[in-house]
Amino acid sequence: MKLLAKIQALEIRSHNLLNQDGEDRPLIGRWAQFLAGRSSNDLCSSPELKGLLRGGVPREYRQRVWTWLVRARTRSARERHPQRYQQLCEKSDASPCPASRQIQLDLHRTLTTNQHFSSPSSPALQQLRRVLLAFSWQNPAIGYCQGLNRLAALALLVLQSEEEAFWCLVAVVENILPPDYYTKQLLASQVVFRYALALFKYKEEDILKIQDGVEIHQYLRFFTKTITDGRRLTSIAFSDMNPFPGRLLRNRRVLHLQRLQAELQDLEDQQEEFLTENLTEILTENRRDDKELDVSEDEL
Incomplete structure (x- = not known):
């Protein structure tokens, strides 16, 4: 137990060092200073903004x-189609949507403890x-997939705008996440879940020794920062714990290899x-220079 206490103390110290700058300058104060005198149009990508975003x-x-x-x-998408959201809403009103039934079912399962979504007649719903x-309609290949309702609801709560929430969904699903993340088989969610379980398995012995509820919450907040062996984590996720079918993994590897080879061929x-x-240039x-030289010699 003494050894465990020492390990935890070292990890807490490491965590505190990683966040020393945040402690010296409160996060809200740093944001206030960064945004002072700036409009939304004045914001641009920078190392300072990136650091602030990572802090929350x-x-x-x-x-x-x-x-x-x-x-x-x-x-770029909004400049090409400035009325895109309005057009899609009109299409939804005029044509039956294949995903409408599943969407309707999931509406009342969304953030049920939040006051904005708790009532069936809520405008937010x-x-x-x-x-x-x-x-x-925007992305018929996906249509609707479980999890999109929660993502869109959070966007609505923060952005306070239907159109911005729609474009937030587009940005996350189409521009940030891997192309196959949202599918009807929820395969990507299974992968994420396996990695989440593997994180706990990685530190299982230490976690099981913690008895205090507050202490375990503190530990879970930062213990992932101490995990540096990615290969071991992957091995735990896909080999040690009820592994995925080998055939499925092989098919995924072949598909990924084909994509890489196509990209490499395109680059070549x-x-x-x-x-x-x-x-050619x-x-x-060189031919032009040779002709000019021949002309000069003839003149001489």
């Missing part, structure tokens, strides 16, 4: 910062329904094209 966005600034982040991720239907083709163009320039 205080409630006071969350709507403003999230709005900027969503618009930064979706700017109707907003959520419109956002999810619009997204199902671009390089070859670039070299060919450069060589050099040869053309």
Whole structure:
């Protein structure tokens, strides 16, 4: 037990050192200083902003910062289709949506303890329904998948705008997450769940020795920062704990390899094209120089 206490003390000290800057300068104060005199249009990507985002966005600034982040991720799509959300809502009203039944079922399972979603007649639920239907038309390959309701609901709570919540969903699903994350088989969610279990398994002995509820919550907040062996974590997730079917993993590897090979071939083709163009330009320039030299010699 003494050894465990020493290990935990060292891990707590490591955690405190990692967050020393945040303790010296309260997060809300650093955000206030960063945003002072800036409009949402003035925000731009920078190491300082990246560091602040990793520390979390205080409630006071969350709507403003999230709005900027969503618009930064979706700017090109919104410029091409400025009325996209309105058009999709009109399509939802005019045509039956294949995902509407599942969306309707999940509406009343969404953030049920939140006052904005607790009543069946809540305006927020109707907003959520419109956002999810619009997204199902926006991305028919996904349509609707469990988990999107919670993501869209959180976006509505923070952004306070249906349209911004819709574009937030687009940004997260289409621009940030892997392409196959949301599927009807929920395979990506299973992968994430396995990694979550593997994190606990990785530190199982230490976790089981902790008796105090407050202490275990403190430990769980930062123990992932002490895990550095990614290979072992993957092995625990997919080999040690009720492994995935080998055939499924092999198929996934083959598909990933094919994508990498296609990207590599495309890169090689671009390089070859670039070299060919450069060589042609050099040869053309050399011929021009030779002709100019011949003319000069004739004149002499």
